[in-house]
Amino acid sequence: MRYFCILSLIWSFAAISQTCLSDFDTEIHAEEFIDNGDGTATNAVLGLTWMRCSLGQTWDADNQACVGDASELTWQQALKEAHGLVYADKSGWRVPNVKELSSLTERHCVRPAINEIFFPNTPSDDFWTSTPSVVDPQRAWVIAFFNSSNSIKDKNLFVFTRLVRTAD
Amino acid sequence: MLGIVSAYQTLYLLTVLGFAYPIMKIIKNTFPSTFTILGLFSLLIVACSGGSLESDTDQVQDKVLVNAGPDKTVNEESVITLNAQASGQSSSLTYRWTVTPNLTITHADTSNGVATAIAPTTSESLVYTFTAVVIDADGNRGTDQVVYTVAPINTLPIAVISVPQFTGLAINQFPAGETIILDASRSLDPDATANTVPIAGYSWQQIAGEPVLSGISTQGDNLLFTTPILIDENTITIALTVTDQEGAEHTESVDLLIQSASQTLPKVKAGVDHEVFSGESINLYGQASTNVSSSNPLSSLWLNDSDTSPVISNDTSLQTYAIAPQVLQEEQITFTLQVRDLLGNQVEDNLTVTVKPLPLQPINDTGVYQQASNTQVLTNRSHVGDYPGQDGQRGQDVIHANNMSAKAGRGEQGFDFTKLDDVGDEVDDPSQDWSCVRDNITGLIWEVKSAAISANLYSNDHTYTWYQDANNGEFDGDVSGTVASCGLALCNTTEYVAEVNTQGLCNFRDWRLPTHEELLSIVHFGQQTAPLIDQTYFPYTTDMLTPPVWYWTQDSSADGIATNGAHNAWAIDFATGNDNFLNKFTAANIRLVRAGR
Incomplete structure (x- = not known):
């Protein structure tokens, strides 16, 4: 009985943090990525390896959590931060393009609209893509991780960033 | 001072004489010990308050004579040795020392008058009044006072100048025109007291060489200035004077050897090591400058070591x-990167780029080959190196732009499409009609819309409401399609899928609504005007339609769900590339998909 209470407590917290469609089976989340054990996770179907934390956060392997505050950067700061970065003993990290970052969303859930097993402590907010708007020179595409939608935002705004690299 | 005094009378006298040292001996007869304590207590009160106390009328007699010794001046932190001498009618005397203001007195043996105290650390003179009280076996007492003045002793502070090391030059050597910072923060005061900053003041001064401190702040714990640009090598001498909290000063100086203008080398940075795939753009974002304007212009040359x-x-x-x-x-x-100045000084820096073979790409690139800065989108294939790793420098689109892509079919930028005819066969002749398009990257086969001819099932102006009896977020949507317009009995998405499968478009009967990810894969974000798709393969996508031109996906939206399920489903506007969740009762366009990897 006591265990049940604890479990239901945990469940109710999870329910508060993320809302999913009632016919969506969140158990498929556990199979969606490969945990590389180094703070990165790979989508083998799309050939993309993601940082499990946003830039600015630190991967805490013991607690399977991202700790610290995610950095809020301008578009140029985000690009420069990624350029030449070595993380998890790998280089080739970059800001994802709009299609890649859109593929990371979990469209059946909101706040945050992401697989929380692999990407915990994700701010429910805009994240930069590397894709500029070719129509509006002041803006670049972002993906909102509160509900998966895309939009264009001023490049001088301070926005979160998660990096990706092509799995090889 | 010498005195033999009883408590009450001492106080009385002190009061009367205004705390002058008593020169009178007052002797009191036997006094009950309890009264002695009371008397001492009263003494303390009166001593503190400065008030008077009534004297009793007991007869005054000499019983105990005390000499606390001569007044002295001692140094801070030294040992004060107190030595009271007393004589009385009884041989058994007990000594006690007190002091105002408070200070710890070590007085191990109260049978004699020797005691010690440590003079405190101080930056100003302090006065301590020690009182010796001596009591004999009969309770008779005598007292005397001695005044110690504690004098501060100041140790000089030490000025310390930390000079930065300029890479490639000798210690204390700098190029001309270089901005440098001398740091005095390691200066110290050996006898600084706790709770105060050791150094009260810093003062920088130039004592030799070409003047460099004009208009420079010289009172801080560091000194920021620019070295002179001269034809010859020269030395400048900078002195630092620090003052401690007690006003003592110490000065230190340093000689800085400044290179001549012609010795001063240009500076170069080749940029950050990075990793790319074959066909992508390598960022060669060099930076070069010289402190010496007469050495401009600089010339540069990029070299590499690869076969x-x-x-x-x-x-x-x-x-x-x-x-x-x-x-x-x-x-x-x-x-x-080699950089050479006008005088022939040459410097170089390098970066290492890791190039990897491009792995199989299962996801479409965006179509953006243009590169952007904060204010510009450049369409002429300009490389914007200060915005490294942006979309236009990575992936299939730039590989195509660099003429390095290998496609099974064709398509704009990184897109790789093949036309299929009405029986699903590849179409090679550009003049021939086609009904479907295979995406050679994702493996998806897409329906092709036709011109707005209402009799045509695939007409681009037909719209449908969203209706799915499964995988629908527990809300089917709108089966009636009354707001939509098409050639079917019911203009909803399920009806359309059923009809296309009945028709067997391109000989396939497994057509379905695309997921959001699938539909997004064919959006061409590099297009500046509608439609955002490769029109050579997907004509009529937005032709004659009023933006936004929403195309349905099969995904219900989890945002804003009510207790009776998800009323919205995702759609993508092919006029802008923007996506949004629309009420399932909305009339929107549709493009079906099948297969995939």
């Missing part, structure tokens, strides 16, 4: 790019 001969766009341009060569396995290429 794959990577193409450098403009090897004499400081900021340029190279095309990562085709490699079969990971290869490291070192690019060296």
Whole structure:
């Protein structure tokens, strides 16, 4: 009985943090990525390896959590931060393009609209893509991780960033 | 001072004489010990309050004579040795020392008058009044006072100048025109007291050489200035004087050897090591400058050490790019940037770029080959190196733009499409009609819309409401399609899928609504005007339609769900590339998909 209470407590917290469609089976989340054990996770179907934390956060392997505050950067700061970065003993990290970052969303859930097993402590907010708007020179595409939608935002705004690299 | 005094009378006298040292001996007869304590207590009160106390009328007699010794001046932190001498009618005397203001007194043996105290650390003179009280076996007492003045002793502070090391030059040697910071923060005061900053003041001064401190702040714990640019080598001498909290000063100086203008080398940075795939753009974002304006202009040259001969766009341009060569396995290429000034001084720096063979791409690139800065989108294939790794420098689109892509079919930028005819066969003749398009990257086969002819099932102006009896977020949507317009009995998405499968478009009968990810894969974000898709393969996508031109996906939206399920489903506007969740009762366009990898 006591265990049940604890479990239901945990469940109710999870329910508060993320809302999913009632016919969506969140158990498929556990199979969606490969945990590389180094703070990165790979989508083998799309050939993309993601940082499990946003830039600015630190991967805490013991607690399977991202700790610290995610950095809020301008578009140029985000690009420069990624350029030449070595993380998890790998280089080739970059800001994802709009299609890649859109593929990371979990469209059946909101706040945050992401697989929380692999990407915990994700701010429910805009994240930069590397894709500029070719129509509006002041803006670049972002993906909102509160509900998966895309939009264009001023490049001088301070926005979160998660990096990706092509799995090889 | 000498005195034999009883408590009450001492106080009385002190009061009367205004705390002058008593020169009178007052002797009191036997006094009950309890009264002695009371008397002492009263003494304390009166001593503190400065008030008077009634004297009793007991007869005054000499019983105990005390000499506390002569007044003295001692140094801070030294040992004060107190030595009271007393004589009385009884041989058994007990000594006690007190002091105002408070100080710890060590008085191990109260049978004699020797005691010690430590003079405190101080930066100003302090006065301590010690009182010796001596009591004999009969309770008779005598007292005397001695005054110690504690004098501060100041140790000089030590000025310390930390000089930065300029890479490649000798200690204390600097180029001309270099901004440097001398740091005094390691200066110290050996006898600083706790709770105060050791150094009260810093003062910088130039004592030799070309003046460099004009208009410079010279009172801080560091000194920021620019070295002179002169024809000859020269030395400047900078002195630092620090003052401690007690006003003592110490001065230290340093000689800085400044290079001549012609000795001063230009500066160069080749940029950050990075990793790219074959065909992508290598960022050669060099930076070069010189402190000496007469050494301008600088010339630069990019070199590399690879036998794959990577193409450098403009090897004499400081900021340029190279095309990562085709490699079969990971290869490291070192690019060296040489910079030479007008006087012939040459410096170089390098970066190492890792080039990898491009793995199989299962996801479409965006179509953006243009590069952007904060204010511009450049359509002329300019490389914007200060915004490194942006979409236009990575992936299939730039590989195509660099003429390095290998496609099964054709398509704009990185897109790779093949037309299929009405029986699903590949169409090679551009003049021939086609009904479907295969995406050679994702493996998806897409329906092609036709011109707005209402009798045509695939007409681009037909719209449908969203209706799905499964995978629908527990809300089917709108089966009636009354707001929509099409040639079917019911203009909803399920009806359309059923009809296309009945028709067997391109001989396939497994058509379905695309997921959001699938539909997004064919959006061409590099298009500046509608439609955002490769029109050569997907005509009529937005033709004659009023933006936004929403195309349905099969995904219900979890945002804003009510207790009775998800009322919204995702759609993508092919006029802008924007996506949104629409009420399932909305009339929107549709493009079906099948297969995939």
